Structure formats: structure tokens, C-alpha cells
Amino acid sequence: MSQSQLSYARYGKDNVRLFKVRREENGMQHITEMTVCTLLEGDIEESYTKADNSPVVATDTQKQTVYVLAKQNPVDPPELFAAILGQHFVDTYSHIHVAHVKIVVHRWSRMIVDGEAHPHSFLRDGTDKRTIEVVARRGSGITIKSGIDGLLVLKSTGSAFYGFHRDEYTRLPETWDRILSTEVQNSWQWKQFRDVEQVRKEQDKFNKCYEAARQITIDTFAKENSPSVQATMYNMCDQILAIAPDTTDIEYTLPNKHYFEIDLSWFKGLKNNGKDAEVYAPQSDPNGLIHCRVSRKEPKAKL
Numbered sequence: 001m002s003q004s005q006l007s008y009a010r011y012g013k014d015n016v017r018l019f020k021v022r023r024e025e026n027g028m029q030h031i032t033e034m035t036v037c038t039l040l041e042g043d044i045e046e047s048y049t050k051a052d053n054s055p056v057v058a059t060d061t062q063k064q065t066v067y068v069l070a071k072q073n074p075v076d077p078p079e080l081f082a083a084i085l086g087q088h089f090v091d092t093y094s095h096i097h098v099a100h101v102k103i104v105v106h107r108w109s110r111m112i113v114d115g116e117a118h119p120h121s122f123l124r125d126g127t128d129k130r131t132i133e134v135v136a137r138r139g140s141g142i143t144i145k146s147g148i149d150g151l152l153v154l155k156s157t158g159s160a161f162y163g164f165h166r167d168e169y170t171r172l173p174e175t176w177d178r179i180l181s182t183e184v185q186n187s188w189q190w191k192q193f194r195d196v197e198q199v200r201k202e203q204d205k206f207n208k209c210y211e212a213a214r215q216i217t218i219d220t221f222a223k224e225n226s227p228s229v230q231a232t233m234y235n236m237c238d239q240i241l242a243i244a245p246d247t248t249d250i251e252y253t254l255p256n257k258h259y260f261e262i263d264l265s266w267f268k269g270l271k272n273n274g275k276d277a278e279v280y281a282p283q284s285d286p287n288g289l290i291h292c293r294v295s296r297k298e299p300k301a302k303l
Ligand SMILES: O=c1[nH]c(=O)c2[nH]c(=O)[nH]c2[nH]1
Pocket: 161, 172, 227, 228, 229, 230, 256, 288
């Protein structure tokens, strides 16, 4: 008898690239570019353990399904498209119980030409991505997590780090003025959806929340006098929870991309430290890495 048993299995197609144009009668065009990943779970064990391919919805079939459903449905907001796609797999194949759909949306912003929004020309005005993770599970509805990835930001003052624990391993001096730079990855988890119809009914909130979360991140980073990455990210989470009541928790992952001062006093006594610092050495590694998840407090039960 074999000593092995399959304890985890999901499979699908990754990096499905998709571009869709929506054309209005008046000449205005709207575009979406995204990269999709679909992964299926269910009664697929024998494809691994017995080389029986009969339960396998081929990864190529999954890719073709992405294209067909993108033709038949709106792809914006991407949360709705991911929900439609995930639900399609569990509705269509009785032996598939869970569908995971991840979407990465690439930024294309409408060009302003001669002071006016151009009807069909766009530019990449940021390399950050909008991210969506949907899980459609037969019998228990749809979960959606939305987020941002790769938003690179830097401030050259307005950031401090002092009062941290000190012991015999500590070398880092306290600072009341430092450079702060990070690459934002965050996400907001929506309360569970019953079905695709509920996602469709509530679709307006997805783009609004994405725009608001991106703006809160940028505004807070710029305006706040940051006491630490930890306190700044908590502040961002708190604001997103406040403006999006249907979210349950917010996560941030922020690398602290260090910019070191360089001592140039060896060269004719050049002053380049503290208040005289102008030339810095950006560090590619190592970097700090700060995570948190902030959840909505349950309302206190009335006695
Ligand atoms: O904002 C910061 N948080 C830390 O935990 C930390 N640790 C460190 O060395 N520098 C910083 N900065």
C-alpha cells in the first residue's frame, strides 16, 4: 500500500492577459487591461493519484472561459467580473466546489489633451496595480478582497523614528527627521456576499473604495508627520475602515526602504550629516518589513 495521500490540490491558469474596449456611440471609449489567475478545487483527486483526467477542466478551458465571459459581461468593476467568473466554475461543474480568481488590473488613465479628456487615448500614470482576490465556494457565497500593490512613495522630510527600545544590540540613533520610502501593498476584505446578484447590486462601491483607499494612502503619507511606519499604516487602515462600512478588515504590508546618510567629513570636512544631509545612499537591502491587519471592532452587546 502506498504511504501517500493527496492533502492539498488546486490547479488552473495563471497570467491570462486580457484587454477589453467598451465603445460608446458618441465616440468615447473605455478600456481595461488585466491579468487573471483561476484556480479550481473539488473532486479532482484521481487526476493526481490515478492519472485519471476525466475530472480535469483543462487549464486551457479555464483560459477560454475567461475570454468568453469577458466578452459577455462587464469587466469593470473587476470585483464583479471575478465573482462572475468564480461562480461560473462552481455552477458549471458539479465536481468543482471552490473557484479562486485573482485579478491584477494595470493602470491606464485617460489622457488630457488640449485641456480635455481624450476619448480613446490613455497613459500609464503609475506602475501600481489594483488587485482582486475572489473565492466562490458552492453553498457558502462569495468572498472578495480588493487591494493595491506596488505603489512606490517617498517623502524627504516629515518622518521621525525615536523612543524605540534600546539595549546592548542597538546602534540605530533616534531621528526626528528622516527620509521615508515604501512600496505600498494593502487590501480590504469585504463582508461575505450571498451570490453574484448581491455583488452586482452593490458594484458601485468597489471603484469608489479603490479610489478612496489609494487617495487615503497618498494623502496620509504626505500630510502626516510620521512617528513610525507602524503608526502611519494603522492610521491609514483606520481611515479606510471609516469610509467603507462594508469592509471587515484592512491589511498593509510596507517595506521600509532605507536611505542612509553618508559621512563626507573625510573630504575636506564636508558637512553631510543631520541637518546638513543632502546626499544619501539608497539601500536596496536589507529593508524593514512591517505588516498589520486592522479589523472593525464588534459593537458591544447591549446587556
Ligand atoms: O518606522 C520604523 N519602524 C521600525 O520598526 C523601525 N526599525 C528601524 O530600524 N527603523 C524603523 N522605522
